[in-house]
Amino acid sequence: MAASLLVCAFIGHVHAQSDAPAFSLRGFGTLGLARSSSDQAEFVRDLSQPVGIKNGQWSGRIDSIFGLQASWRVTTELELVGQAVSRLHYDRSHNPELMWAFAKWEPDPRLALRLGRIGADFMMLADSRLVGYSYLTVRPPADFFGPLFFSHFDGADAAVTLPAAGGLAHLKAFAGRTHEKAAGGLGVWDTSGSPVAGLVFDYTRGPWQLRAQAARIRFAADMNTGFLEAPLLASGFPEAAASLQTKDKTTRYLSAGLVYDRGPLLVQGMLNRIRHEAQVFEDSHAGYVLAAYRLGRVTPFVGMSRWKSKSRDDLPAVPVPVLGDYYRLFMAGGAVDRTTYTLGVRWDFQRDMAFKLQWDTVRAGAGASFSFPNANPAWDGKTEVLSVTLDFVF
Amino acid sequence: MMRVLLAMIFSAFVWGAAEARAELVVVVNPQSGIERLGEDDVINIFLGRYRRLPSGLAAEPVDIADGSSLRARFYRSLVNKSLPEINAYWARLVFSGKTRPPHTVGSVEEALRFVASQPGGLAYLERAQVDRRVKIVFELAE
Numbered sequence: 001m002a003a004s005l006l007v008c009a010f011i012g013h014v015h016a017q018s019d020a021p022a023f024s025l026r027g028f029g030t031l032g033l034a035r036s037s038s039d040q041a042e043f044v045r046d047l048s049q050p051v052g053i054k055n056g057q058w059s060g061r062i063d064s065i066f067g068l069q070a071s072w073r074v075t076t077e078l079e080l081v082g083q084a085v086s087r088l089h090y091d092r093s094h095n096p097e098l099m100w101a102f103a104k105w106e107p108d109p110r111l112a113l114r115l116g117r118i119g120a121d122f123m124m125l126a127d128s129r130l131v132g133y134s135y136l137t138v139r140p141p142a143d144f145f146g147p148l149f150f151s152h153f154d155g156a157d158a159a160v161t162l163p164a165a166g167g168l169a170h171l172k173a174f175a176g177r178t179h180e181k182a183a184g185g186l187g188v189w190d191t192s193g194s195p196v197a198g199l200v201f202d203y204t205r206g207p208w209q210l211r212a213q214a215a216r217i218r219f220a221a222d223m224n225t226g227f228l229e230a231p232l233l234a235s236g237f238p239e240a241a242a243s244l245q246t247k248d249k250t251t252r253y254l255s256a257g258l259v260y261d262r263g264p265l266l267v268q269g270m271l272n273r274i275r276h277e278a279q280v281f282e283d284s285h286a287g288y289v290l291a292a293y294r295l296g297r298v299t300p301f302v303g304m305s306r307w308k309s310k311s312r313d314d315l316p317a318v319p320v321p322v323l324g325d326y327y328r329l330f331m332a333g334g335a336v337d338r339t340t341y342t343l344g345v346r347w348d349f350q351r352d353m354a355f356k357l358q359w360d361t362v363r364a365g366a367g368a369s370f371s372f373p374n375a376n377p378a379w380d381g382k383t384e385v386l387s388v389t390l391d392f393v394f
Numbered sequence: 395m396m397r398v399l400l401a402m403i404f405s406a407f408v409w410g411a412a413e414a415r416a417e418l419v420v421v422v423n424p425q426s427g428i429e430r431l432g433e434d435d436v437i438n439i440f441l442g443r444y445r446r447l448p449s450g451l452a453a454e455p456v457d458i459a460d461g462s463s464l465r466a467r468f469y470r471s472l473v474n475k476s477l478p479e480i481n482a483y484w485a486r487l488v489f490s491g492k493t494r495p496p497h498t499v500g501s502v503e504e505a506l507r508f509v510a511s512q513p514g515g516l517a518y519l520e521r522a523q524v525d526r527r528v529k530i531v532f533e534l535a536e
Contacts, residue, residue, distance in 0.1 A: 028489055069489060081491045100491050109446035109453070119490055127490035134486035161444050168444050204443060263474035297478065348478035351460065393485045
């Protein structure tokens with residue numbers, strides 16, 4: 001309590017002389033409760049979460065987040081930014097995680113270079129998917145952003161912004177190495193050290209924003225599939241054993257999106273395609289649309305999202321009983337087929353704070369429950385998720 | 395008779411409202427090297443999308459704190475957004491480490507002083523508040 005008072009006093013001090021502060025400390029957070037009706041599968045925000053919500057029980061674990069950010073403008077051209085965030089981790093802890101730690105150099109308004117730990121830019125309107133106050137929905141659509149569990153990497157990006165054809169063209173290139181771990185049915189998958197690179201193109205004109213993005217990652221490590229690899233090798237199926245490997249395999253991501261934001265009306269949509277060299281993953285498509293109309297401080301919204309994978313036809317045959325059946329079952333476990341319909345409302349009840357209430361109807365295809373932890377194979381794929389959050393920034 | 399009376403009351407109301415709403419303008423430093431700005435330029439500069447004046451100078455916009463109604467009126471007429479929307483917009487960009495919001499000052503006088511001291515400075519204020527230290531480059535239709 002004393003510490004939080006001290007922090008408040010400190011922030012008050014920084015704001016008091018906010019003419020052009022060289023140093024600023026700001027924060028954000030979400031107090032979120034959500035319940036998922038099904039007792040057959042857990043609902044998570046994205047694949048980095050080891051446990052989700054189920055059984056109609058209210059829980060704060062998937063959406064509650066707290067972050068602090070310090071920035072220091074050393075000169076007009078150079079800025080240092082650090083951000084730490086506490087949220088549910090792959091190991092079920094909420095230990096603070098260093099999210100950003102970079103130096104930004106802007107020698108000219110047309111050019112920005114960043115070096116250090118920076119955000120993986122997947123959202124159209126921001127790099128961070130954790131600042132609930134900054135977007136409409138309780139969480140970014142899980143069908144679209146669920147597989148994108150990377151939130152930062154260690155490396156650099158360079159962005160150029162130029163006026164073009166009555167609008168603004170913005171091109172960013174990034175490269176670096178990941179520093180993250182993911183949770184899954186096989187336990188923790190440490191992807192640290194995997195090289196990532198990509199290009200992001202945005203074109204903004206009047207109320208329109210168009211985006212196209214290409215990114216790739218080359219995984220530096222295998223998942224914990226040794227328990228299946230070893231018997232496949234021992235039984236003389238090296239190709240099947242190799243199909244489980246992810247080390248040195250590349251995954252490619254392509255996406256396109258469109259935003260229309262004029263006055264009280266906001267409509268946005270994105271599509272993506274993910275292609276994996278590693279045969280243990282299925283290639284997938286996803287998309288979402290979201291529409292909102294602001295009525296004073298209250299903003300109702302509706303949305304729909306879908307994520308579907310394609311089963312592989314290039315898997316090596318394992319023509320032996322038991323092991324062959326188990327191999328096919330295991331490989332089919334990566335199948336995804338889910339659709340979500342969303343209805344919600346955001347209420348900006350006071351400055352820098354918003355309440356949100358959201359209802360999601362989730363429909364997953366039978367047997368395609370990869371993205372739901374601890375799903376019972378007999379699950380009918382249906383669940384209703386109700387969420388209420390208090391989002392704030394300071 | 396009743397209709398005439400109602401019409402009179404109505405027009406008095408509209409007239410009064412129009413009078414209370416002095417025109418908003420965007421001003422720059424006379425040394426900025428620019429005479430006019432387009433609406434898109436003003437949007438790009440104040441929303442942090444592209445902070446470069448047509449003369450090549452880096453643009454340094456200044457916001458007047460929420461307490462005055464100027465800030466709300468400015469963003470309402472420029473992009474038809476309310477202050478909560480503008481605040482959410484800045485939360486998005488600040489916590490992504492992408493760009494920073496305009497400097498914030500507490501009063502029109504401070505805004506004028508800021509613009510007068512920065513060659514790339516820009517501020518919004520009522521036309522009647524403009525003085526010789528600054529130059530009008532854009533007028534807002536409310």
